[in-house]
Amino acid sequence: MLTIESLTHLGMGRVSDGQSLLPRVLPGEEVDVAQDGTVRIVTPSTDRVAAPCRHFKSCGGCAMQHATDAFVADWKQDIVVKALAARGLSPEFRPIKTSPAQSRRRAKLSGRRTKKGAMVGFHARASGTLVQVPECQLLTPALIASFPALEALTVLACSRKGEIDLTVTEAALGPDVLVGTDKDLTPPLRVELAALANQYGLSRLVWNEEPVVTINPPAQDFGGVSAVPPPGAFLQATTHGETALRGAVAEITQGAARIADLFAGCGTFALPLAKRAEVHAVEGESAMLEALDRGWREGRELRRVTTETRDLFRRPLEADELRHFDAAVIDPPRAGAEAQIATLAASDVKVIALVSCNPVTFARDAQTLVEAGFAMPWVQVVDQFRWSPHTEVVAGFTRK
Incomplete structure (x- = not known):
């Protein structure tokens, strides 16, 4: 034993x-x-506790459904506490904010043909076995309702022995679907796919990187400002989690007249911040910035937003380029933004909102800012990856 x-x-x-x-x-x-x-x-x-989802034992999508919500919340918060403590940091922690069940608005599923048709789902833990999840407790009801369309797509897109990737995002006027497959998009197949999209009410269907049909622009709401992300683009996992992160960022940057939004994506923070401040949005993927720019131009009563396509890992904004900004928002990938944090630490920027999906790199970057003379009064943990080991963190840094 x-x-x-x-x-x-x-x-x-x-x-x-x-x-x-x-x-x-x-x-x-x-x-x-x-x-x-x-x-x-x-x-x-x-x-x-008894797992709330009947697929838990076979599906690899969740890791912690066997524990109470209170345990998972404390465990996740403690991961961040320990990561910061290892760097000699012990800020105040606000209560964790956890997204509810059935709130994941975007998912990457797999599809495989069967003798009777097709199956769509997640893989079992550490396995190539595909598990159907018709009663998944993570995904929104709208994503679950899209499964018949995804199965029909799988029949058209998948070979007998292979699998395809299906990235589906909830949108107001129908699911936004990106198909990843090695099958060629022929003219006859394009006609079939367009008919399928109309039949199942998809807003947009994209085959690898090639658009098939857009019936309704799959717009996303970013704090009251609408934008249409490029196919498969990064979005915060839940609207609940995005709202929590956006609220924290708005609080941290309150009063700033000019804000630099680094790793800006499609405008998660830049577009709502433009309601009260000028924003310079910097992002490495031009398609995401084009979506952000269109959203700003079509928005109402927004301050000026400028965009810049730039690899912030190789070419971070330098201290002299940051001198015009009152505040900066930075939301890097899991690797963090060591080079950009270093130039922020050396700049005259007074306020920084740091958002992270990796407690370890968050703690590293937080230490750099604190050692440069910033105060970190509080940390907010946001759990929008319910029942998984992943978590988001946001904190404000104010130059002393």
């Missing part, structure tokens, strides 16, 4: 033998592990 000592940041249980890592266990539990690797819970934790 083994005892679960603690969980890793990925939700795997460290056991008393000091060698094994087990999935879907909780600290303090006593378990038996069979020769085939099957884990039997002998003494369950008081934090253990």
Whole structure:
């Protein structure tokens, strides 16, 4: 019999033998592990609950449905606390904000043909096995309702033995679907796909990088300003999580007249901030900036927004380029933005809103700013990847 000592940041249980890592266990539990690797819970934790989704045991989409919401919230917040403590930082933490069930508005699914038609779903944990998830408790009802369309697409797009990628995003006027496949888009197939999109009410259908049909522009609302992202573009996972992050960023940058939005994407922060400030949006992907610019031009009562396509990893904005800004917002990928943070630390910018999806790189970048003379009064953890090991963090930094 083994005892679960603690969980890793990925939700795997460290056991008393000091060698094994087990999935879907909780600290303090006593378990038996069979020769085939099957884990039997002998003494369950008081934090253990029945998984709300019937697909949990077979699907690899979730890692923590076996724990109470309170446990998961404390565990995720503690991951950020420990990452900052390792850097000598101990700011105040605001209560975590967790997105509700059935709120994930974007998903990357896989499709495979079968003898009777097709199946669409997620892969099992660490496996190539595809699992259908018709009652998934993560995805919005609108995404679940798109499954018949995705299955029909799979029949057209997939070879007998292969798989296709299906990136589907909820939009007000119908699902926005990007198909990833090695099958060529022929003129006859294009006609079939357009008919399918009309039949199932898709707003847009894109084949690899080639648009097939746009029936209704799949606009997204960014704090009251509408923009149409390019196919498969990054969006915050839930509207609940985006609202929480946007509210924190607005609070941090309150009073700033000119704001630099770095890694701006399609305008998650830039467009709503333009209601009260001039914004310079910088992003490495030109298509995302084009969407942001169109959203700004078609918006109402917005201050000036300028855009700049630039690789901020190789060419961060330098201190002299930042001298015109009262505040900066930075939301980098998981690798963080070490070079850009360094130039921000050396600049005259007084206020920085740092958003991150990686507690480790967030802590590294936060340490750089604090050592440069910034105060970090509070941290907000936002859990929009419910039941997964992933989490978002936002904090404000004010130059002392």
